[in-house]
Amino acid sequence: MPFKKLIPPLKDTITHKGFDEPLAFQKQILSKIKGGTSLFAIAPKDSGKTTSMVISVVQRLKSAFEDAPRALIFVKDKQAALALELEFNLFKRGTDLRVYCAYEEHDIDIQRDEIYTGTDIVIATPKRLNKIFFLNGINLNKLQMCIVEDAEFLFRGHHFAEVTRTPESIGKCQYLIFSTAFDKRFERWKESFMYNAKIINAK
Template identity: 25%
Template sequence: MSFKDLQLNKPLLRAIAEAGYDNPTLVQEKTIPFVLENKDIICSAQTGTGKTAAFALPILQQLFDKQDAPKKGKKIRALIVSPTRELAAQIHENFKTYGKNTNLTSTVIFGGTSIEPQKDVLKKGIDILIATPGRLLDLHKQDCINLDYVETLVLDEADLMLDMGFIDDVKKIERLCPEGKQILLFSATMPFKVEQLANTILKTPERVEVTPTSSAAINVSQVLYYVPKRNKIELCLHLLRNTIKGNILIFRRTKFGVDKLEQTLLKNGYKVDTIHGDKAQNLRQEALNKFKNGYVNILIATDVAARGIDINELDAVVNFDLPNIPETYVHRIGRTGRAGNFGSSYSLCSVDEKSYVKSIEQLINIQIPVEENHPYPLDPKAKPIIHKSKKTGSKHKKGRKSEASKKKKKRWY
């Protein structure tokens, strides 16, 4: 099937061809016709399957067909809500790429940057708004955003949005838009919370499922190293020296862990940068640009920051800390091996993470090969250390009362 078969108009087809795409991906093939028929959609597709274009193209087409010369400036007619700033910025890039031969305008707003320039752009009027929930509601409160004319609402990465605690914001945003709008909900995984949200706000939606959400990327070779927690950094350095080459994305669970590993790698002469939630937006963007342009070849990130990072030339993913949510593992390793390329993933597992491996393997339905030939093996009998609090109490062996007197006493209650 080609994009022409999807009934897209000439300006869009020209932009798609100029961007170098010939044929739609599966998610685009299934989703675009439903969107053009004005149906609500619930779509489970992982990042890297081309889902942004699956909603960007038909939205541009619908708005293009219904353009009228507005007397009082443009109104927001499509609203895309995204959980992270990186993802929002990337969606905006997509809209600019595909909409460049139309006179439709779009902008992106998110927190962590100055609010005034965003107000100025909104004042002039735009057709398409891409936003993170917090900043969107902020600007709405200040009367800078009017959602009364929204025809299509897109909730992207809904599972992450709910994980980040945005459920009330999402419901509020949905209520601020008009009754008869079309809603497109995209989610990489379909936990109960997402299903529940879909049931409350969507009207008889069409379901689109692309690859079961549990399938790990086919083009990614996976390998597991069992290692004592205290030796993880040494093993990581050993692998970087001998095994892992190219552009590498390393995942850690906490911001503190990200910073600590960065310091160690810098001391060892590696070109590294980091992305996590505490970093200002411009620094996060700068780190990403440095990585994309080859100034650094190692990027260390937390999960929240890494969703929506689109890096084409990624050779390897390292799970320095294993995630406790198995779907997160699938997302992480799906960052490499994209667009037909091959990638590798390396996971370092300490004793207390063994249970995570079990649930990951159940989800992806394969056993991850274990590499035992490395300098820091884990003792197979090692058990996780359970920290018990020291008992505090009277330093005298017995309390006030003797055991005998305690037994004799008949309590009145």
């Protein structure tokens, strides 16, 4: 998917940032993501994984719609959530897309209320997302994209199990897993809710 095929606000932002054309790995995955394919996107740091993900989400959602989130992105901690929110705020300029971060270091009742008022993209730690969900604080019925950013963190603590619970609560959805390596434990997801997923490995 060349950058010229993006929605105008996104194209303007990319031009302003000086991106002339996709990086090699981005050329491999952007069109597949746009086509709705679930992916394990495996590549070293600085391959453009995060930018690809942000561009793809903004391109897919385009504008605010109703109250329930349509994209859910799992990250390892508060710092990662806030950093990713900054990226989205850069790339969603010219759109009215709403981004919300949910993490442990914040009052859960406030987070639940703020999500309820309406958002398009939720960036969350697995533990906090599950707590909000079980408090009936987030509606996942409209979810179109479920993403894990820098997925290496999943295999520390109970994160893998916490993320695995989420597909049990949603219907048809595109799954995108971004990582620097393909862990054998991902095979469990390929055998269940990601059984049609492709592995794109830059290594």
